[in-house]
Amino acid sequence: MCVLCAIVNALEKAKKKIPLSFSNAKEEEKKNVEERLNGNTSSSLSFVDEIINEKKKKRVDTNKNVSKESLEEELKELRNWSFDAFTYASSKDKEFPLARLFMAAFDVFANGGVGERKREDVKEIFALINREKLFEFAQSIEHGYVGVDALPYHNVAHGCEVVHATFAILTDVITEETVMDPLSVFSLLVAAIGHDCYHPGCDNATLAKDRVDIKRRYNGQSLSEMVSCEVTLELLRRSGALQSDDGLTTSQIAFVEDVVATSILSTDLSKHEENLKKNTAENAAQIVLKSADLAHFARPREVHLKWVHAAMDEQRRNTKRQVGVKDGHVDWKNQVFFAETFVLPTFATLSGNVSVGSTPMYEYAKTNVEKSRELIV
Ligand SMILES: [Zn+2]
Incomplete structure (x- = not known):
């Protein structure tokens, strides 16, 4: 069964209700994360409908936000590889930091790309997408990410981090017309913003134990990725963007949905090796999203360290492995192992087969790994 069929089937079969209701209130967010992990199902609505209702409650004046002028700061952030998503996403100045960053990236490609790298075919395809509806879609997706206080790692800052990295890689990638078609460029932005929405903050094995309904819903495969994928595709359809x-034509929309689905599902690291082996032109999009998902390893050291600590904090919090481990402790041996097993091979594939490399992620990550190796005791 193809990925899309599996998702469609899952949607059709969805009888179990997943309590996914988020609010800006920190305490409520924490409660919701707990509720999801415990499998409480108080709502009678489907989980996608719950998101829609939340979106309606919290929708901001899109006429105000869609103006190009208001996204200038986001555009500046997009061009800065030292981007610190925690600082950016924690700013109280603006609502919907993730949706705004996403739209700033969209606007760049709607204009054909960056500087001399402009591509007419990209511009033409992006012109077929309803910007205002896409912005609403982005806001509805943002409701699926908790604040930085509710989860240490899989929060709105991670969404921003991955959208930012996807943009950086894509601005490299689109200089080679043969590598990435315009629809895949658009699909990757959508996949990036949606890829971890409604992430429960634990690994899939823990999720499978805690939530039998989700395990059954997706036949035990890539559970959190499947949830994010299903929500993203459903909200995209409902947005009408x-x-x-x-x-876009029906077949173009089907193509977008396919790229979004396969890219999001490829971020499941338990399928890392088989995904890397499938490294062909067709799955260039998957390599881009996988790389963006791990991009903090290639950020400046101080930014990378924030993500390392966030990942450790989340692991301690949700996997019950915290016994005897003090807060702030990082197992550097494990970090280096993770980087050598998952991160460096992904970046090597990216720089070798996909990206022309004006952002040399492999080299940057290698430097971070060597520094981490020195900390192994
Ligand atoms: Zn992620």
Whole structure:
């Protein structure tokens, strides 16, 4: 069964209700994370409908936010590889930091790309997408990410981090017309913003034990990735951003959905080796999203360290392995092992087969790994 069929089937079969209701209130967010982990199902709505209701409650004036002027700061952030998503996402100045960053990236490609790298075919495809509806979609997705106080790692800052890295890689990638078609460029932005929405903050093995309903719903495969994928595709459809009289064709929309689905599902690290082996032109999009998901390893040391500590904190919090481990402790041996097993091979594939490499992620990550190796006791 293909990935899309599996998701469609899962949607059809969805009888179990997943309590996914988020709010800006920190305490409520914490409670919701707990509730999801405990499998409480008080709602009678489907989980996608719950998101829609939350979106309605919290929708901001899109006329105010869609103006290009208001995204100038986000554009500046996009061009800075030293981007610190925690600082950016924690700023109280603006609502919807993730949706705004996503739209700033969209606007760059709607203009054909960056500087001399502009591509007319990208510009033409992006012109077929309804910007205002896409912005609403991005806001509805943002409701699926908790604040930085509710979860240490899989929060709105991680969403921003991955959208940012995806943008950086894509600006490299689109200089080679043969590597990435315009629809895949768009699909990757969508996959990036949606890839961890409604992440429970634990690994899939823990999720499978805690939530039998989700385990059954997705046949035990890539559980959190499947949830994010299903929500992203459903909200994209409901937004109507792609469907208009002069918009994308049905087959183009099907292509977008396929790239979004396969890219999001490829971020499941338990399938890392088989995904890397499938490294062909067709799955260039998957390598891009996998790399963006791990991109903090290639950020400046101080930014990378924030992510390392966040990952350790989340692991301690949710996997009950915290016994005897003090807060702030990092197992550097494990970090180096993780980087050598998952991160460096992914970046090597990216720089070798996909990216022209104006952001040399492999080299940057190697430097971080060597520094971490020195800390092994
Ligand atoms: Zn992620």
